[in-house]
Amino acid sequence: MNAMQGLLDGFQIAFSLEGIMFVLIGVAAGTLIGMLPGLGPITAIAIMIPMLYGMDPTLAMVLMAGVYYGAVFGGSTASILLNAPGISGTVATAFDGYPMAQQGKAGQALAIAAISSFTGGTVSIVLLMLFAPALASVAVSFGPVEYFALMFMGLAAISSLSEGSTMKALISGVLGLMAVTVGIDAQTGTPRFTFGNANLLEGIDFLVVALGLFAIAEVAFLIKNRNDDSLAKTQNIGSLKLTKKDFKEMRGPLIRHSPLGFIMGVLPGAGATVSSFISYITEKRFAKKPDEFGKGSIKGLVAPETSNNAATSGAFVPLLSLGIPGSGTTAVMLGALLVLGINPGPLLFQDHPDVFWGVVASMYVGNLFLLVLNLPLIPYIAKILKIPRPLLISLVVMFCIIGVYSISFNVFDLYLLLIFGVIGYLFRIYSFPAPPFILAFVLGGMMEQSLRQALTISNGDFIIFLESPIAIGLFAVSILSFAFPFFKNRRVKKAR
Amino acid sequence: MRKLIFLSLLVIVMIVAAACGDGEQASDEEEGEFTPEESIEIVAPAGAGGGWDTTARSAAQVFDEEGIIDQDIGVVNKEGGGGSVAWSYINSQEGSPYNLFVSSPPLIFVPLNGQTELTYEDFTPIANVIADYAAFAVKEDAKWDNLNELFDDMKEDPSSITVVGASSPGSMDHMQFVKIAKEAGVDVTKIKYVSNQEGGALTDLLNGSVDVYSTGVAETVEQVKADKIKVLGVTSPERLEGDVLETFPTAKEQGIDATFVNWRGFFGPPDMDESAISYYEEKFKELSDSEAFADIRSKYGWSEQFIGHKEYKEFLAEQTEELTSLMEELGLAE
CATH class of the missing domain: 3.40.190.10 (Periplasmic binding protein-like II)
Known part of the structure; x- marks a missing residue:
């Protein structure tokens, strides 16, 4: 069966009454789950599995996929409006999305996020459709050496996340690296910095850190400045309309980060969270006006929002073409496929082409649904900001607590949330930037583990890092990204 | 007047009948019959989607769909400490017949690694179901x-x-x-x-x-x-x-005379009542024998291995002994 025929069959499934219904239920549920801070697609899909028993496998996958990309789509809303990331993939969205909302441009920010999500999602589905079997080899091309190089590239740009003092950005990054070492060390099985507390053995959950540093800290800040009149305009939603200039601004990052996010999604272990951060920092690194980033830059919003949605489709490549789950969510889907009587593996594409093409076709439909569902709702969703501030603040705190509790059902995590809230608040008061902390937390853990895996394999020989062309390429980009700002400064000076 | 006597007699009869009924139930419990009167909680000591979670959810599903247990069964994910957060929770529910959890070899590894004080002996092994x-x-x-x-x-x-x-x-x-x-x-x-x-x-x-x-x-x-x-x-x-x-x-x-089994079974809190243990033991046997569960086993590639309460204890003691000496040799046991 050729691809065209496969896709047509896929659309037949996606456009059947059940198909449309399941796509719609999936994306609607996903959007809602994504919007609520903490509650993510992993939990939602795992709870769905027993209900899927006996269902048609293609339809079940269509439904689960819908929840997954719907959640990534919807996750941006809470990031933009409340600085409370809906899911881990939309933490970077808050960097510029929330400042935009504060400037009274909430409607615009939500519209940009929706369009970016849609573009990232749709472009990556085309890539998925055209290249999935061929990309299978890309998915396995990354071993510990390459992952180390990738994470290194990400961390190399940490200083670019500073707003002002580079030193403060580095301190914040180092604190993030320290926080991620808490827990049982995977390579030795030894607990590190757990102080004998069993609750810390599995480390600190990323969302607890993100919600604490951003949402709780912001709430504390708002309470402190409650009488500040300059905050009044944040209640404005602003117009939804985007100007020609806005679209021109969006074009570059949309084109760049759709394929970049997709490739990152294809790599097992990277996924939407890592890709959104890498996209954000590369966009900032190579931007003409990096100063605008973190203060409501359109480019800074488009880059992570395009990337995380593109990565979501990318994550289906290793799952459907190799049977390798690249992320927590796809791992749960793999388990679900087993329940449905389908053995996910390298032969899935051959044995069950209907599952593959049905999912691909449904994702086109699903992304369109998401755009159509979300755009008209923006004015209503953005009205959240009209809620009187004391009430809104209480609601944000409540949702953060529910969200964090739903991750582990462990009260200890709520104390951690509070602690990170205090850290985030102190950061704001003493103007330490929080993004380097969260970036180091995301990339640092994997960087350390892959470094040590690589060195164990090579018996301690560092030459292993120079034996991989991919790694050399990534190191070269890291060096370039160090040097780039200096060159640019010189060019600017010369021009003057 | 007659009517009144008749009525009062009727009332007396009813009261006696009711009392007898009560008495019957009471004597039932004395004889060691246990039937759950509240909903039952099965804790998966890890996040959603893992092996423990899958086992707990599929067991709960079969219990419900096959009508093996009439009470509601809720699966709760308690993540943390490689299982030890959930274990301390169950350990504190002493004697409760409504709080079960699913476990596997980490219940032996984690204590040996020195990450928790609790061992399998701090719980009531009910039945093993899967290998x-x-x-x-x-x-x-x-x-x-x-x-x-x-x-x-x-x-x-x-x-x-x-x-x-x-x-x-x-x-x-x-x-x-x-x-x-x-x-x-x-x-x-x-x-x-x-x-x-x-x-x-x-x-x-x-x-x-x-x-x-x-x-x-x-x-x-x-x-x-x-x-x-x-x-x-x-x-x-x-x-x-x-x-x-x-x-x-x-x-x-x-020619290598060694085996390793990743067993998976269900446990209760310490000091569970004998009647509750035998109730659950029987129900898990029914679960293990059911076609619905056989179907789930084959889908996940699990093998059947039912071990009842008493033998389970011995089995766990053997497993612990074997692994302890191995981990001591590696310098991993504390």
Whole structure:
């Protein structure tokens, strides 16, 4: 069966009454789950599995996929409006999305996020459709050496996340690296910095850190400045309309980060969270006006929002073409496929082409649904900001607590949330930037583990890092990204 | 007047009947019958989607759909400390017949690693239901065709071979390999093991970063079918049943007299009442014998292994003893 025929069959499934219904239920549920801070697609899909028993496998996958990309789509809303990331993939969205909302441009920010999500999602589905079997080899091309190089590239740009003092950005990054070492060390099985507390053995959950540093800290800040009149305009939603200039601004990052996010999604272990951060920092690194980033830059919003949605489709490549789950969510889907009587593996594409093409076709439909569902709702969703501030603040705190509790059902995590809230608040008061902390937390853990895996394999020989062309390429980009700002400064000076 | 006497007699009869009814129920309990009167909680001591979670949810589902237990059964994920957060919670529910949890070899590994004070003896083992076995896989084009060839190379130059698994040293994927390798005469303190917890262990094998993948049998089936990897040996006592599974040679038939079972069963809090234990034991037996659960087992590639309450205790004691000496040799036990 050729691809065209496969896709047509896929659309037949996606456009059947059940198909449309399941796509719609999936994306609607996903959007809602994504919007609520903490509650993510992993939990939602795992709870769905027993209900899927006996269902048609293609339809079940269509439904689960819908929840997954719907959640990534919807996750941006809470990031933009409340600085409370809906899911881990939309933490970077808050960097510029929330400042935009504060400037009274909430409607615009939500519209940009929706369009970016849609573009990232749709472009990556085309890539998925055209290249999935061929990309299978890309998915396995990354071993510990390459992952180390990738994470290194990400961390190399940490200083670019500073707003002002580079030193403060580095301190914040180092604190993030320290926080991620808490827990049982995977390579030795030894607990590190757990102080004998069993609750810390599995480390600190990323969302607890993100919600604490951003949402709780912001709430504390708002309470402190409650009488500040300059905050009044944040209640404005602003117009939804985007100007020609806005679209021109969006074009570059949309084109760049759709394929970049997709490739990152294809790599097992990277996924939407890592890709959104890498996209954000590369966009900032190579931007003409990096100063605008973190203060409501359109480019800074488009880059992570395009990337995380593109990565979501990318994550289906290793799952459907190799049977390798690249992320927590796809791992749960793999388990679900087993329940449905389908053995996910390298032969899935051959044995069950209907599952593959049905999912691909449904994702086109699903992304369109998401755009159509979300755009008209923006004015209503953005009205959240009209809620009187004391009430809104209480609601944000409540949702953060529910969200964090739903991750582990462990009260200890709520104390951690509070602690990170205090850290985030102190950061704001003493103007330490929080993004380097969260970036180091995301990339640092994997960087350390892959470094040590690589060195164990090579018996301690560092030459292993120079034996991989991919790694050399990534190191070269890291060096370039160090040097780039200096060159640019010189060019600017010369021009003057 | 007559009417009144009749009525009062009727009332007396009713009261007596009611009292007798009560009495019957009371005597039932004395004889040791237990029926749950509240909803039952099964804790999966890890996040949604893992092995414990899957086992707990599928058991709860079969209990409900087959009408084995009439009460509502809720599966609760309590994550943290490799299970120990949930274990301390259950441990505090002393005597409660409504709080169960699902467990497997980490209940032995985690205490041995010194990460919790609690051991299986602090709980009431009810019944084991599933056995899962380990498989050791290499790339399809690797130079080894059986475990002995691999282990011979490992004896010669342990630094040239890297083993990958998803869990950290001193836990399942590591220890299952160590147990078999030790029996084959490999110096287990020199085994190079890396842990990849981001789901990249299989990828590391496929791209040649590592040489051997220590995992569960089910994870290997599809890759073997597609000729991507080959399984050198599995840790079951006899050959497994199933399409591809039956082609996997056991370590035993290759002359290495060792097995490793990833058992999975259900436990209750300490000091559970005898009547409640036998109630659940019977229900789990029914579950294990049901066709619906057999279906789930075959889908996940699990084997049937029912062990009742008393034998389960002995089984756990044996397992603990074996693993303790192995981990002491590696310097991992505390």
